[in-house]
Amino acid sequence: MARDGGEEGRGWRCSDAGWLLIGTSSPFRYPLFQLGGPQLRIFRPNFFMLAVRPGVPQPEDTVQFRVSMEMTKVDIKNYLEKIYNVPVAAVRTRIQYGANNKRDHKNRRVKKPDYKVAYVQLGQGKTFQFPNLFPEKEDSETEPFDDFRKFMEKEQESQKGDPRRGGVPDWFGL
């Protein structure tokens, strides 16, 4: 475990879980942990997992995530089981290379970032189907059209001018 400089407010850096921020006042040290001892430290991982819709159809028990590049299969399993109580049977990961072919206006290559994809197979016979986030509305044709028509009518009325002038434009006069 490495410790960053003597500055206040800096944390201990662990090799796999993330940063642990200690308060800015007196530097508090946890007692050294030995196997079998009480587990006093709480590690709050700084990872995020993003559940995505699979591009290729996956079996019913498989969920696809985009995870941080530093996460391992064990990390993913523990993350889902301990934080979200999701039974995980198996995890497989791969790293997707982001292409470096696009060029900007100065002809410099623009890299799309790499990311890690995790395929998680759920345990205890659970299944998951990625929900349809943008369902189509049935009578979507008529409603906005009515609104649009009303708006256009209002616009035309407001541009007509004073009805007492009988259609004569307003620049005509003394």
Added chain:
Amino acid sequence: MAASRGWRLLWHGRCWFSQDPAAPPPSPAPLYPPIVASHTAKSKAAKRRRLEYFYQQVHEAATIEEKLRLYGKLQRPKYMVYPQTFALNADRWYRSFTKTVFVPGLPPAVPPAAATASEPRALEALEQGVAAAGDAEALQPGAATATEAAAEAEPELDLGALRDLACDALLQESFYQNKKRPFLYRDQDHTPAPFLTQLVSSLAAFLCKRNPLLAASSLDLNPEVNYYWHHGEEVVVHGHRKGRVDPVRFQIDDKPHLQIRVPKQLPEFVPLDSDLGDVPVVDHKPSKLPLFKQQYENKVFIGSKVADPCCYGHTQFHLIPDKLKRQKFIIANLEDQIEVVYRANGIASLFAWTAAQAMYQGFWSEADVTRPFVSQAVVTDGKYFAFFCYQLNTLALTVETIQKNSRKNICWGTDSKLLYDVVEDGSVKGFNDEVLLQLVGFLLNRPKEL
């Protein structure tokens, strides 16, 4: 000259010939070759013609070796199906690849019920300390009808002797022999592997008298069994062949711990066209199992070459490796996958063995089997034993042949049961006789003529 005179006669007198004037004259030999599709064009008809030509060549191959060579000549990336796999719910996927129906329990034709009818009384008698010869006399009048037929021809099954054989083998390997600690992840090679070899070879030798088929059998140690087949279709995703529709290719390369090959085929359990259940249909690509592709030799092998007289399979014995031990699944909270491992192993290994046996007899996907091929397997991890019987009814699994094919392969299987609880102080505690009897029943299985 004669021709012109004949021609004039024909012209003048039309009714000269005795032929029926209504019948058309016999057509002369065709002047032009038959109109068929091109052989080399880039068209569907040409592709179909090349495929038909290939089928014709395989049908007309002179020897079985030539047939197998032509069958597996074209090498392309194929899925490697491992019978012993950690993949979740692998048995369901394997059943869909091999068109197999799984029936829990054992088929009605397997004999141990006949043997067990006499065993409970043998147990009681043994506990009272009566000699084995005395048992036979006491039991025969009370034997069930099924055993009477067997008991007439052969003497009683000596359960005591069989149990002694099994316990001797177990104690020798785990208690008497001085072995150092097993190397890391080599626990299965340390004790269960030699125990299984010793048990099977001694049981087979003991039962030779009762089963003449075993006397003519061949016991292979660490044989290799391979089978290559096509099932389903997919579109090629990458590469220079992108966009083409290809059959999905599979290869099983299995290494059972032991197998017994016999010169005569075991009798079928059910008729060829029986329908005992449904085959699961998996819509996803096999790579989601996960299953991986590689390209190498397309091998079809039963454990011996084609010329070997023992070309039919009797029983295989598989040992579960260290990676798939029970304890690991329990720790990982995957208790339901323990049985899946046994089932997947039984289905895949037995399908490969029976299908390879069928190919050795000249059948293949375009020439489907005319009689069922039957084999048995015992899958064990040293302590837990699971028994499987397989009947191969069809080899036609390719896209074209599967449409008209209503036959399904059938696999019967049991759950894994303990053979013994623990070995302590030179004795085996909690020995389960049923498992031993089931094993003996498997070894005694033979065609009815013998």
